[in-house]
Amino acid sequence: MDNAHYANILEDVASLLEIKGSNRFRVRAFENAAQTLSRLSDSVESYLEEDELESISGIGDSIAEDIRQIHETGTCEARTELLDELEPGLLDLLDLQGLGPKRIATLYETLDIASIEALREAAETGRIQELDGFGPKTQDNILSEIERLADRSGRTPLPAAHRIARSFRDRLVDHDAVDRLEIAGSLRRGRTTIGDIDLLVATDTPEDVADVFVEAPDIDDVMLRGKAKVSARLIDDTQVDLRLVDPDVFGAALHYFTGSKQHHVQLRTRAKQAGYKISEYGVFEQENEDEPVAARTEQEVFEALDLDYIPPELREGIGEIEAAARGDLPDLIEPADVRGDLHMHTTASDGSASIREMAEAARDWGLDYIAITDHSQAVTVANGLTPERLESHMEAIDEVDEAISGIEVLTGLEVDILEDGELDMDHDLLAACDWVVGSIHMQLDLEPEAMTDRLLRPLETDLLSSIGHPTGRILGGRDGYEYDEETVLETAAEHDVAMELNGSEGRLDLDADRARRAHEQGVELVLGSDAHSTGGFEALQWAVQQARRAWLTTDDLVNTRSPDDLLGASA
Template sequence: LKGFGKKTQDNILAGIEKVKLYNTRRLYAEVATDARELLSSLENNKDVCRVSLAGSLRRSSETVKDIDIVASSNAAEKLAGYFAALPQVDTISAHGLTKVSVTLRTGINADLRIVEDAQFPHALLHFTGSKEHNTALRSRAKDIGLKINEYGLWRGAKNIICRNEEEIFAHLNLSYIPPELRENMGEIEAAEKGSIPVLVEEKDVRGLLHIHTNFSDGAESLEGMVEAARKMGMQYIGISDHSQSAQYAGGLKKEDIEKQHELIDRLNKKYAPFQIFKGVESDILPDGSLDYDDEILERFDFVIAAIHSNFNMPEKEMTRRITKSLQNRYTTMLAHPTGRLLLARESYAVNIMEIIDVAAQYGKALELNANPRRLDLDWRNCIHARKKGVKISINPDAHRASGLADISFGIKIARKGWLEKKDCLNCLSAGEMKKYLSRKK
């Protein structure tokens, strides 16, 4: 292109490719609602024996291309017609006895695979994927004299009956592999050794950190957020409004902090034994320092360090900036460590492995931001953080009471990142959290 240098042209081409990718995928949270509605309709159909989500939704991928469902039935023709006629369906692109493909009114594509009940576990395993996981399973089966595909499991001409996925894995001399882990990233080797982790569950979460209120850019009062967390059965909440440099978000000045802390003291008495921790989401300034001096920082129970500006720094400078913030004695954890916005903004240039190593060295936690547009730390990096012994805090980054429910999306990604209860900071009880935060000062 005349007037454009090679670097500019390369950047434009890369941007076009990203837009193409973004246009073919949706956020997990966007698709999950439609998927649940379809699944519920099928579960209530008397012609369905068994039914389950499959594909990337079942594997809890952060973005998905479409909805995959596997159902078993003795009345395939009736079930296919029922699915094609659901009120959510806009257009039908394929309508057979074994597969129905539709586009929903929301623009999302959905495929229903219909099989006989004896085939159900094999079809479910196959269509859950991932492709790489399935390839590894087929290779393993071949090595021990078996053959596996979406239709069944065989030793020679003998069909081996399996009632569920657990039995299929058992015949392959593997412990059960949860769907979230099926990415061919060591799960088969772990299952062979019997060392698949006991993955964290939503019921394990005891408290919620990274909560905004109307002291900064939150939509609700501090007490309103406390009451919402209590209704969820939480033992504690960590308030963390924006710091002073975040003028766009009404960042807290010194007098705002004093008012907020006085309110928290009153509410802690009112709602005891429920615990409200005094925190802040402090901007990491370009030089790596935090947004308040030590005299202010020491007043908080916890400090979440976060990048909110100067995203385009070179990798070495950005990495140095973040590692310096992690070396600050008052930093408790790093928020949304790579700064990505799914299908909207790429991560900033940063050596995330070095960040994880420094967090391990200085005993700092990393956030898994549960906002469905972030889901950052990425699950792949959660695996590395776990190996390094870095605690992960699954945080809703809530700006209103309804945002607290985003914790469920964070749990899904935590599971995909191989995290157990012991790996997750906010699975600590209120008493344990109080001890953890006090020793970090």
């Protein structure tokens, strides 16, 4: 059972308790525990084995017992009893924006509504607006929310969300009324998928900025508009929130709107203990709420709380505040630290540019070296290389390397790891390559045991330099394949095989949590653009951001080394 399962069960308990009207701090305890488990860098199972659940902050005797029950039975008594008392369909209703536990409780108690279908029928027959505290507007909103939920596309992958955010930024940033503009929210923190896009604008005339914003052509519906906040839904169903703040408090607001929620809860609790109050308007002394002690910049905000500056990627409430207090934050990798890219394709397989074109584009991007890693023959749809073609391809790569200046071009291959763990290429050719990425592209639905063996076998050949996109997940598409992560990482560390942080649009694989675990197990990490065109190097920035979310420094990543160090280390 993975951590997400434990978190989901506890989240259900929290939601059901809330609908039932239980003590809100008890509800929060379950919410908090669920959050903590889902962001844990080690597995819940490992805490269970060591009998150390209670050592996790936010897990006490009672929730630890619930977790043990989930381990034994898949669920816990608390949840079972609540579901007996209430109804499972109530949990679905919480997915509707604008409907929270209080109103759901009212609907359940007065109209016996416990499913989306029952809610739709009650709204369509006009029974909702008759209830106390509800009205025609609420009833309409419920109906349109049900419709939206039915065809919602879910969360937007980070790179796509960035494109949307940048288009709004470009439209607004040069306007006279805009003093400063930043993209905030989970996008700034670099989460792999984005629920909604947050834009923060410093301005003295918020109305003017709002006027420009709502005129954007891709806005379908302006859902709310106040002096400080405008929310709009785009044609593609993405939600964009525009926050309008006074320039004097921009730093405090940027910190506030960057989140995460967990980070804020922890930071405010800490501030309160030290006699301060934090809001989006600044850090205030509890006795003096008129004049903030910090507000202009994020640096000031952290300084006022006696903390080192915490980069946005770390603000997830998973120990960054404690580390900042100790002066112990990692010196995170920066985009400029990346010297090489070790995963890309050319026209020899399914890329759209030649070796030379890719090399020139990489040089323009500021890289010192690249490895050309086209597909092997098993990937027929991508025109994968046979041994004969690889031999001549390697010669062509060497020729470009000789002819071009300012960048080193290494020979390589993205070799398929076949169903039985065999590598899809002659071993002597693999040994002759500078860099070999081993990847799985087919037969993704093996049992975890078989998938584990499939990965262990090639690792033990010592022919691989890295494992490409190690889980195979597609954002908004399929989940990754399952295998025994701990054993695979252990073996990778033993055989000096790096795990990839693949930055390509739909993958971002490994994700930050897995990358952090890999690092903690002594496995090296390598950034890969998986570029299929000269524009594909942009993916490196997403890979860097995920590496930052994984608390990684320059030393932890293979790509920051010189080519000599790299090849010496991998030989």
